[in-house]
Amino acid sequence: MRDRQKSSSATIRDVARKANVSVATVSRVYNSPETVRPETIEKVLETAQSLNYNPRLAARALTLKKTNIIGVILPDLDGEFFHEIIRSIDLVAWQYGYYIMISASHSQRNEVDSFLRLMSQGWVDGVIMMVPVLGRISFPLLSKIEIPIVLLNLPDSGEKYIQINVDNYRGAYLMTRHLLEHGYQPIAMIQGPLGNSDADLREQGFLAALKEYNLGIEIQGIHYLERGDFKRRSGYLAMIRLLSLPVRPRAVFAANDEMAIGAYNAIREHGLQIPEQIAIAGFDDINIASYQRPKLTTVHLPITELGMTAAENLIAAIERKDESRQEVKKIILPTGLVIRESCGCLNHN
Amino acid sequence: MRDRQKSSSATIRDVARKANVSVATVSRVYNSPETVRPETIEKVLETAQSLNYNPRLAARALTLKKTNIIGVILPDLDGEFFHEIIRSIDLVAWQYGYYIMISASHSQRNEVDSFLRLMSQGWVDGVIMMVPVLGRISFPLLSKIEIPIVLLNLPDSGEKYIQINVDNYRGAYLMTRHLLEHGYQPIAMIQGPLGNSDADLREQGFLAALKEYNLGIEIQGIHYLERGDFKRRSGYLAMIRLLSLPVRPRAVFAANDEMAIGAYNAIREHGLQIPEQIAIAGFDDINIASYQRPKLTTVHLPITELGMTAAENLIAAIERKDESRQEVKKIILPTGLVIRESCGCLNHN
DNA sequence: ATGAAAGCGCTAACAA
């Protein structure tokens, strides 16, 4: 009458009973084994195994107020980036014994806010969040959250969170200089969408390099800056406008690879050669960049590092007790040039 | 002396006290509002809001033995598939109020088994799992898990789980027939890795179509089946072997798009034209398939449907009480042809 | 080194 072992999994009490110890001892075996006698440990562990016992994490979470889950909120990213970010976060999370809970924001869902509410329901110990544009994030709401947050790729907003960025400015600056050094002029840029901080910084880097050469976006009254929206088609359209200029740009720097590929198409349609007549450079180093013909020269984004750094910092913040949990910190990860065929500079080096 | 409102979030008791009701009433407001008076509901909700109260899910999980989290275990997928699967699962999970916990299996981690253990720690109500090859999965371990499991894209193993597959056989069959109908002969196939069930089924579909035309993989003593490993390079190498045959195949069906793209390169290197001299078809319909020149004809995989169906079935199984939780069910999702340029059949239709 | 017991926040009988 006493062995009504529920077929569902065993609890700490079952183990304690069967091993003739108290539940406290069983608990200790798992949490502070150094305080319990070796033989006891062994006995408990054996019993546990025979009962197929595993500590129920939810119960643990209740007492400890810690779930060991970290939330990851991502916008509508390119599949490749998405994958890479998750992978890298997962990699370090796993190492530290954390699980990851994901929200891939679909366009039909109020991504950030709605998920943040869930976060506040206590499922996660911390959050890694990437928001596409500053306006999309609600700082008042964010500030209600009492758990550590790591913000990815957000413009400098003066807000006090751990922020990890990629060096858009420098990447653009270096690429532009590279193009300039090889004598290309005029150089045009196909910009990203208005209000997108990545786009803004890339433009600034571009302009800074031009300025060093005493150039600007306007030469002889011709304007060499076109705006796109990061999508392929906008690159195509922007390129068409650029091609109809009285003086064609000798090189075009697209603010991302997708637009660069769009530009490829426009150029091909006009029967021009890349890089012989027009050099092209992109930004992001997405997978297909290297499959283009000619292979696209671009700026590499350190996605893996971004994810790993985010996870490391978040976990550090979580595990740093009380004080200074909401650390303020800004990390900028370096970008690097990937010189391939489309800029025509490969063998001049 | 009594208002030591901890700055950390409020509990159900705080709300009850402040609203002058019992905790049971507060709980009811959230779980069965129809059993409580409207005015009371309002009062409770207001108080809750003023206290910034949210039910602590971990506590709820403890009593209910239900976390509303579903686990997703994926192998080392292509970024695009990965993204798509997660997105689609997330989409329906969200709808039903579930969260998703992910494990992206890195090669350095014993993916399945180790994560399954975590699953058994009670964090998740069910698991969606996709394993690349049958051998990689441990059924003995699986059978210890007491929660519903949905298996994705697994070969028919006779095991009793909910399984959702994609119709590899039929896709390959249809594509082969398509090629045959347009008079191509001989047709070669670049196969996937040994033991991979997707690959096997694709081969079977291919052979079935050939047989209908009274053909086989061997014509005049020449063998038209080459094995690859689903990676681009193996497609390239296989194609080179195919090109050195005494009688070149008129069409080549690669068991996936990556290998088809590898084949493109080999063909180009030999100075041959696609599809004029050799028609090519792939399988998977990955993104870059349409960026190739000529655009790759391929078989479309219903990834979104796969993820959504998986999530729907898993949740149904979770919510179906006790009886028949471990339903046995096998769903096969249809694949479809995507006729583009590389098969040269576009305008014959 | 080990045990007894209180409590984490919530739900669900059972009573009223």
Next chain:
DNA sequence: TTGTTAGCGCTTTCAT
């Protein structure tokens, strides 16, 4: 309709 109370499975003082 609402309140009381006993757990859910675990950790952690405080005793022993």
